[in-house]
Amino acid sequence: MMAASMETSAGVTRALSVAHVDRHFELKGDRVQALGDVSLEAPVGTFIALLGPSGCGKSTLLRLLAGLDSPDGGSIEFGGASPETMRRAGRIGVAFQDPALLPWRTIRRNIALPYQVLGRPVDTARIEDLIRLVGLSGFEEARPAQLSGGMRQRVAIARALATEPDVLLLDEPFGALDEILRRQMNLELQRIWLDLSPTTVLVTHAIEEAVFLADVVFVMSARPGRISEMVTVPFERPRSQSLLRTPEFHAIADHISDLLFSGSIPALTTALEPAETSAPTSQP
Ligand SMILES: Nc1ncnc2c1ncn2[C@@H]1O[C@H](COP(=O)(O)OP(=O)(O)OP(=O)(O)O)[C@@H](O)[C@H]1O
């Protein structure tokens, strides 16, 4: 998964390079090493999934990629640019598990928010395109409370895509959805990704979701969080639901499941050290 940054008609696009990243936190006087020596590389336009036990540092890594936090050691860059530079230029779009929409704003104005945060004129044509892309035509003037959970997630993804980012970072965006809706959203995300091809990092707990969507799944282990294995997913796109029933799909999913549950990757319960048991490490 090595690649130099590539030149495109739109200019230099940015490959992701994470090298020897460390991040620790102080928690009630104890030092928690959230990430230890994390390295990964991905070419421009790759879809990466991050899978691992609760507390292994997935959200921490995503926040570092988003330029919302800084590593204690190591480096992260997108084709030579730091995450912070990318974020300030509107080149990174982020969506978290909680869609965090502004309840008083219409859908259209929620999606326009990144322009206002960056102090740019709102690209209204782009916003109309995104609303169509995520299948919310007709709901432009609705408020978040008038939408279903899946629709709100689609608004959050449209908002993350508003400034045409090179990089899309998704932290458990479908974690709160039921299985049927999650599968529908996986198909929608694939469609959007095929249309726009941002370099994407998806944090998920769901093995099936990771294998269905990603070019490469990085399996993480805990304490400290590190990459324990890189699994390449070879299936052609667009991928359909029938892929989920093939032996090839199951072979990859089972391999990842073995990595996660065989004991080679410490589960949260066995990995917790006594000093840390007083502090919850999982997030809702
Ligand atoms: N701001 C913080 N202060 C103190 N400790 C933190 C902070 N953020 C994360 N941690 C710790 O870092 C570790 C990794 O947390 P992180 O949220 O990255 O895990 P995760 O893999 O996203 O877990 P989950 O799957 O439950 O969301 C945990 O032990 C957590 O307690």
Ligand SMILES: [Mg+2]
């Ligand atoms: Mg998390």
